[in-house]
Amino acid sequence: MNDYPGKHPASFRDPSGFVFEQGGKIYRQVNQLYKEHFDHLVNSGLYSQLTQAGLLVQHDTIQKNLLNSPDWYLTLIPERIPFISYPYEWSFDQLKDAALLTLKIMRKALDKGMILKDATPYNIQFNAQARPVFIDTLSFESYAGHQPWVAYRQFCETFLAPLLLNAYLGMESSRLFFSYPDGVPVQQCASWLRFKSRFHSLALLHIHLQKAVTNGRSKVQQGSFTKAKLLRIVEHLDGGISKLKLPERRTEWNQYYDPLLTGSPYIREKEKVFAEYVGGISFSSAIDLGCNNGYFTRMLSTHERLVVGTDFDNDSINDFYAAQKKEGNAHHCLPLVADWLHPAASSGWENAEQKSLIDRSSFDLVVALALIHHLTVARNVPLEHIVSLLSKICRRWLIIEFVTKEDERVIDILERKEDRFPNYNPAGFEKIFSGRFNLIRKTDLKQGHRMLYLFEKKPTHG
Amino acid sequence: MLHFFLYVDPGSGSYLVQAIIAAVLGAAFYFKSAWWRIKSFFSGKKKKSKEENDE
Numbered sequence: 001m002n003d004y005p006g007k008h009p010a011s012f013r014d015p016s017g018f019v020f021e022q023g024g025k026i027y028r029q030v031n032q033l034y035k036e037h038f039d040h041l042v043n044s045g046l047y048s049q050l051t052q053a054g055l056l057v058q059h060d061t062i063q064k065n066l067l068n069s070p071d072w073y074l075t076l077i078p079e080r081i082p083f084i085s086y087p088y089e090w091s092f093d094q095l096k097d098a099a100l101l102t103l104k105i106m107r108k109a110l111d112k113g114m115i116l117k118d119a120t121p122y123n124i125q126f127n128a129q130a131r132p133v134f135i136d137t138l139s140f141e142s143y144a145g146h147q148p149w150v151a152y153r154q155f156c157e158t159f160l161a162p163l164l165l166n167a168y169l170g171m172e173s174s175r176l177f178f179s180y181p182d183g184v185p186v187q188q189c190a191s192w193l194r195f196k197s198r199f200h201s202l203a204l205l206h207i208h209l210q211k212a213v214t215n216g217r218s219k220v221q222q223g224s225f226t227k228a229k230l231l232r233i234v235e236h237l238d239g240g241i242s243k244l245k246l247p248e249r250r251t252e253w254n255q256y257y258d259p260l261l262t263g264s265p266y267i268r269e270k271e272k273v274f275a276e277y278v279g280g281i282s283f284s285s286a287i288d289l290g291c292n293n294g295y296f297t298r299m300l301s302t303h304e305r306l307v308v309g310t311d312f313d314n315d316s317i318n319d320f321y322a323a324q325k326k327e328g329n330a331h332h333c334l335p336l337v338a339d340w341l342h343p344a345a346s347s348g349w350e351n352a353e354q355k356s357l358i359d360r361s362s363f364d365l366v367v368a369l370a371l372i373h374h375l376t377v378a379r380n381v382p383l384e385h386i387v388s389l390l391s392k393i394c395r396r397w398l399i400i401e402f403v404t405k406e407d408e409r410v411i412d413i414l415e416r417k418e419d420r421f422p423n424y425n426p427a428g429f430e431k432i433f434s435g436r437f438n439l440i441r442k443t444d445l446k447q448g449h450r451m452l453y454l455f456e457k458k459p460t461h462g
Numbered sequence: 463m464l465h466f467f468l469y470v471d472p473g474s475g476s477y478l479v480q481a482i483i484a485a486v487l488g489a490a491f492y493f494k495s496a497w498w499r500i501k502s503f504f505s506g507k508k509k510k511s512k513e514e515n516d517e
Contacts, residue, residue, distance in 0.1 A: 148480035150472045205483045213482065214475035225477075229484035236487055 004067045009352035014118075016138040017073075022066055028059070028078055031071040034138055037114075038074065041140045044112040055105055056134045057081070057127075076137065082128050082306040082334075086354055087121035087158075088177035088344060089310075089336040091318035092166050092246040093325075095173045098124040098132045099159035103238040105134055106149075110231055115143035119155035120183070128306075129329045130321075145227040152233070156206050157183030160237065164203050165189060167244045168196045172314045174337040181347065186210045202240030246318055266447040267295075270369070273443045274399065275299060277454045280441075281397050283364035289340055290371035294320035294333055300367070301331045308363070312339035340389070341379060361393040370450075373403040376424055378413045383423060383432045391436040391457060398437055398455040402429050406449035426451055 004020055011018040016034035020027055030038050041047045050056035059076040066075055087095055098121050106116050116139050123136040149155075161184035162173035169192060176184055190211040197203035274296060284305055288297040291309030293316050301307045311317050320335040338344065343357040368390070375381040390398055403410055405424060423432065430439060430453075437455035444451050 148477040153476040213479040
């Protein structure tokens with residue numbers, strides 16, 4: 001239930017304040033209840049330390065009670081996050097960086113006499129530089145120094161457990177979040193990990209021991225805990241998590257754009273035509289569906305543009321994220337794990353806390369390279385349905401590659417199944433797409449049986 | 463901006479496990495630094511540890 005117009009449907013759990021939208025702007029109200037903690041955050045210098053380091057989202061403060069709320073203390077205007085994403089769309093390294101960010105903030109907070117009262121990946125977003133940033137300014141609480149961490153279990157279940165299961169068993173963290181949106185319970189994680197991790201102190205102490213203690217239903221004597229002890233736990237988590245790695249795996253996809261292949265005449269020709277198309281249009285946001293390791297996605301990025309790359313292959317997205325990070329995030333693309341056959345649905349309370357991927361997707365330019373045959377020929381999605389999806393998320397431009405039946409990969413797919421795709425040819429494709437899009441440019445790629453198209457969306461379907 | 467608060471239930475045993483882990487890590491640190499002292503006594507090298515001993 002929303003008690004104020006514009007109040008964000010996910011902002012109801014914490015009485016410290018809430019997020020709301022007014023006149024297309026996002027605000028965060030701080031309630032009187034949280035006054036003492038908020039003042040501590042600002043006056044201790046923690047807020048400026050964290051924002052200057054790019055760890056916490058920046059905000060402007062206004063002294064206006066925009067909603068005439070009796071609980072009002074302050075109104076914040078937080079820096080806008082260009083694209084909202086969720087842990088079920090992050091690759092291993094993205095979740096790992098989010099976990100390390102949380103611990104780093106926790107250490108700095110403890111230093112200033114504060115603590116994080118919750119620790120979940122949903123408090124983190126990727127900013128315009130595609131770097132993780134903590135968004136929940138009201139998560140900080142004054143810390144007296146003799147209490148264990150209230151959010152410890154939550155941290156273990158939402159960060160540590162999925163990371164360990166991914167690192168040890170290859171269970172992709174992104175997929176785990178679909179089944180366990182609030183994190184993998186310690187008991188469940190311990191039973192999956194079993195002996196695999198018994199010599200690893202990270203899993204032994206924070207998962208296995210925690211499971212044993214929880215099962216015992218014992219009560220704790222409070223008062224004997226210290227800040228130094230808590231710091232030791234935080235540092236142990238930090239040290240262990242920084243060493244966790246995604247198991248080496250070469251999928252069919254994460255070697256798709258290997259250096260050897262990228263030098264091929266086909267890729268070089270496609271790159272040239274693609275660059276021409278991109279150079280000839282103007283757009284401020286773009287999404288690359290099936291971006292693999294981002295080889296073509298990076299060509300779209302400038303400092304001002306929002307560029308999102310999605311792929312269903314977790315390892316490719318991880319490679320994309322890791323490579324971009326290595327280059328100092330010069331490209332500013334946001335890589336996300338997404339399977340467009342099963343795009344993330346609306347979820348949470350009343351299906352309103354997290355928006356579906358399609359509801360979040362509206363881009364000036366949509367790119368779909370070497371993707372259509374996987375959807376149509378391999379997965380039986382008719383071309384009409386593909387146009388329907390593309391026109392939903394596309395505001396103006398569409399660059400799409402058509403892979404013909406003469407192409408090796410299509411031949412390969414059709415060897416295993418009956419050819420029931422009479423319309424699957426350039427003429428049929430153009431006819432179906434012309435219902436929603438105007439053809440602007442078309443290039444027959446000489447190296448291979450593929451064509452590249454630039455379409456512009458017809459305004460009637462805007 | 464989407465935002466998700468989670469007022470957490472610390473979970474039964476979560477405080478106790480933190481007390482035990484802190485003790486285990488404290489003991490591990492104690493033995494580690496004792497081992498370094500013995501090692502540096504014999505090797506003659508002085509090893510500085512960045513960590514603080516809070517126990």
